[in-house]
Amino acid sequence: MTSGRGALTALHLLLVWAVTAVAVPTLGFGLLVSAWSGGAGAAVPVFAVGVPLMVGLLAAAGLPVRTVVPLCGSARQRFGWAALVFVLGTLGVLAGLAAYGGDVDLGSATTRIVLTGVPYAVAAAFFVPNRWVRLGAVAALGVAVAYGGFVGPARSEVRRHEAEVAWYQEHAELLYLGAVPPGMEVSRAEVGPAYFGVDYRTVRQDAFASLLVRPPLTPTPRCPEFEEKGVTCTVDAHGEVRTVRELADGGRAVTLTRLHGGAEAEVTSQTVDESGLRRLLNTLHPLSDTELEELMREKKIDHRT
Structure with a gap:
């Protein structure tokens, strides 16, 4: 990969991360507020508008690499690519939410927002026809699986155990x-x-x-x-x-x-x-x-x- 193509790829992945790190939490918050105020039915219009908008934003993020990523060569292909990235990235976000629900530490609220865009950037990296970029995506995916499935739960269990011990020792004099x-x-x-x-x-x-x-x-x-x-x-x-x-x-x-x-x-x-x-x-x-x-x-x- 030449330096020019490398710069375009880096810009592309950065755009995917930035767009999703902002748009996905916004969409999630909108769904939560609408469902809380008007029930599940009220969240349907937000979902129906938000998802196509997300796909459109991702398609726009694919413009810089239309000569690098084959699936971004035409407008029709870019929207197909954007839909795939959205689905794969959303699966990653849902896995992260499941880990967070299992008391895995994902940092502060700001850190969690920043991490929201990572699954989409990793998904986009798999479509870049470059071995090193894809290896980087595999490495990032491996780190996420290892932390979310093993390291994070183990640390969470240690924290729970320490909290339970402190709970019992609240009145150590007795x-x-x-x-x-x-x-x-x-x-x-x-x-x-x-x-x-x-x-x-x-x-x-x-x-x-x-x-x-x-x-x-x-x-x-x-x-x-x-x-x-x-x-x-x-x-x-x-x-x-x-x-x-x-x-x-x-x-x-x-x-x-x-x-x-x-x-x-x-x-x-x-x-x-x-x-x-x-x-x-x-x-x-x-x-x-x-x-x-x-x-x-x-x-x-x-x-x-």
């Missing part, structure tokens, strides 16, 4: 976990606006214990007043509150509550004995990143607003 009682496993954890709860269960679901970490209910540990019968409560010298509820079936539920740092930790169970509950309290430690990742991976943690 995120404490104790050693799992023997024979049990963490079955569920829940982060609330002012609490962190963990349920421990056996595999057969025949034993249960729960941990609740929250801001202290009172400045100093004390027994609350219970209206129901069969409840006893004591506070030892270390400030641990022990509450026992006698159950109708003859069993009992034991609750131990103590201050832990700036939070109040409470463990309750009908099946784990007091020594096991105290071991749970004695082994409380801040929830580590590894433990949080494991809970998230196994879908055992939830967030409640």
Whole structure:
């Protein structure tokens, strides 16, 4: 390709990009406004006028290369070429919208407008009878597919994961976990606006214990007043509150509550004995990143607003 033909080709592709980068967002905005204000029927006239206008603008962009691109040699051929470029470029724009809808980062609003014209310029490049121009178009298409189909979604997933972790760690001062009682496993954890709860269960679901970490209910540990019968409560010298509820079936539920740092930790169970509950309290430690990742991976943690 001579320097003159190369300059014409560059001007041609630049014109295709510039025309579509301006016209396509304008057409899309017009369709959106008309559909929003008057329903889908109101968008039909805008579409019927906008599409032929777009094809006409693209045909005009093909004028500089009527001696370079065979399909732009005559007016009839240029309009056929323009229709092909419009269809192929629009497919690229729709693919970009699908990627953007999948939370793939496409930059700022200005960047997205600039990118709108790229699929049309790439489509036009495939019609230029030059190996290097077409190789450039293939490379651009490959980059777009790789980013939109693989790199972008992977980065989006990382951002979502980081946002979810930050969401769970919003009240990190309450995120404490104790050693799992023997024979049990963490079955569920829940982060609330002012609490962190963990349920421990056996595999057969025949034993249960729960941990609740929250801001202290009172400045100093004390027994609350219970209206129901069969409840006893004591506070030892270390400030641990022990509450026992006698159950109708003859069993009992034991609750131990103590201050832990700036939070109040409470463990309750009908099946784990007091020594096991105290071991749970004695082994409380801040929830580590590894433990949080494991809970998230196994879908055992939830967030409640």
